[in-house]
Amino acid sequence: MFSNSLKYAIKAVLYLAQHSCEKQKISAKHISESILVPHAYLAKLLQELARHNIISSSKGPKGGFYLNQENRQQPLINLIRAIDGQQKLSTCVLSLKDCDEKRPCPLHNLVAPSKKNLMDSLEHKTLAEISSEIEKGISFFPL
Amino acid sequence: MFSNSLKYAIKAVLYLAQHSCEKQKISAKHISESILVPHAYLAKLLQELARHNIISSSKGPKGGFYLNQENRQQPLINLIRAIDGQQKLSTCVLSLKDCDEKRPCPLHNLVAPSKKNLMDSLEHKTLAEISSEIEKGISFFPL
DNA sequence: TCTTAAATATGACAAATATCATATTATTAT
DNA sequence: ATAATAATATGATATTTGTCATATTTAAGA
Ligand code: FES
Ligand code: FES
Numbered sequence: 001m002f003s004n005s006l007k008y009a010i011k012a013v014l015y016l017a018q019h020s021c022e023k024q025k026i027s028a029k030h031i032s033e034s035i036l037v038p039h040a041y042l043a044k045l046l047q048e049l050a051r052h053n054i055i056s057s058s059k060g061p062k063g064g065f066y067l068n069q070e071n072r073q074q075p076l077i078n079l080i081r082a083i084d085g086q087q088k089l090s091t092c093v094l095s096l097k098d099c100d101e102k103r104p105c106p107l108h109n110l111v112a113p114s115k116k117n118l119m120d121s122l123e124h125k126t127l128a129e130i131s132s133e134i135e136k137g138i139s140f141f142p143l
Numbered sequence: 144m145f146s147n148s149l150k151y152a153i154k155a156v157l158y159l160a161q162h163s164c165e166k167q168k169i170s171a172k173h174i175s176e177s178i179l180v181p182h183a184y185l186a187k188l189l190q191e192l193a194r195h196n197i198i199s200s201s202k203g204p205k206g207g208f209y210l211n212q213e214n215r216q217q218p219l220i221n222l223i224r225a226i227d228g229q230q231k232l233s234t235c236v237l238s239l240k241d242c243d244e245k246r247p248c249p250l251h252n253l254v255a256p257s258k259k260n261l262m263d264s265l266e267h268k269t270l271a272e273i274s275s276e277i278e279k280g281i282s283f284f285p286l
Numbered sequence: 287t288c289t290t291a292a293a294t295a296t297g298a299c300a301a302a303t304a305t306c307a308t309a310t311t312a313t314t315a316t
Numbered sequence: 317a318t319a320a321t322a323a324t325a326t327g328a329t330a331t332t333t334g335t336c337a338t339a340t341t342t343a344a345g346a
């Protein structure tokens with residue numbers, strides 16, 4: 001459902017949401033060891049996320065990656081789009097040209113409701129909200 | 144969302160649902176030309192589907208692939224499992240070991256309802272039903 | 287029984303994704 | 317200023333997925 005890269009990216013960002021702030025930046029190495037993801041690979045993903053302004057970064061000693069307030073207020077879908085690209089989730093499941101309510105493909109009516117539901121969720125849930133649910137014990141993020 | 148292989152397989156099976164029966168078998172070559180899928184690749188997929196009893200086949204002249212009554216009564220999920228394997232749809236979106244309502248991962252509550260909804264749909268909709276909707280003009284299957 | 291049409295089995299090749307490595311650049315602190 | 321730290325840019329390798337090709341087996345029909 002989600003690519004490997006995306007899973008890693010989500011884990012890393014959630015880790016940052018919980019352990020970083022403007023004053024407490026975290027290195028790619030530290031993150032990779034914490035969430036058990038190959039560090040060279042994660043570094044690349046983090047760079048991509050920083051480039052898309054999903055996360056923040058600063059170079060040099062005491063530098064690292066972190067989430068600022070603006071980052072935290074973004075919906076999860078932004079992260080997904082940054083890693084997997086724009087279209088992945090929005091195209092027809094059979095890759096037909098125009099996925100259209102007027103001319104639905106044989107699977108459209110079957111999957112469209114679930115998909116719309118999922119998209120709405122991803123569109124509205126912010127990183128801050130997800131992080132807060134972990135803190136409240138509503139969800140669990142094992143490392 | 145669905146792999147390329149799966150999309151091709153679904154198209155081929157829907158084509159068979161509409162154009163084949165025990166007395167009217169269709170060759171891989173004919174199918175591949177009709178649904179515009181590379182024929183060597185499709186042949187492999189069709190063989191895999193036949194092996195899993197999603198579709199029927201017979202060798203030799205006048206042979207080919209087709210759907211019998213039993214094939215048509217199967218839910219779409221069987222086809223998906225035959226091509227993409229058992230686990231793809233059932234695992235945690237973050238690949239955590241036990242996706243559990245008791246200990247939901249940070250994305251579980253967000254995606255689980257949509258996923259459950261989709262799984263239920265795929266579990267209950269038969270190939271016959273999908274095919275019938277195309278015939279009734281409820282959905283469209285452009286070739 | 288022989289030819290032919292088709293699936294089946296197997297494997298080679300290509301492209302995309304995932305993984306690893308390294309040289310460069312920027313920033314902090316001494 | 318200089319040394320150390322950490323991101324950035326770039327690219328190499330490995331694995332998976334997608335694509336293509338071919339030899340073998342089975343069954344129909346002449
Ligand atoms: S037309 Fe295929 S999913 Fe909408
Ligand atoms: S625990 Fe991750 S999706 Fe259920």
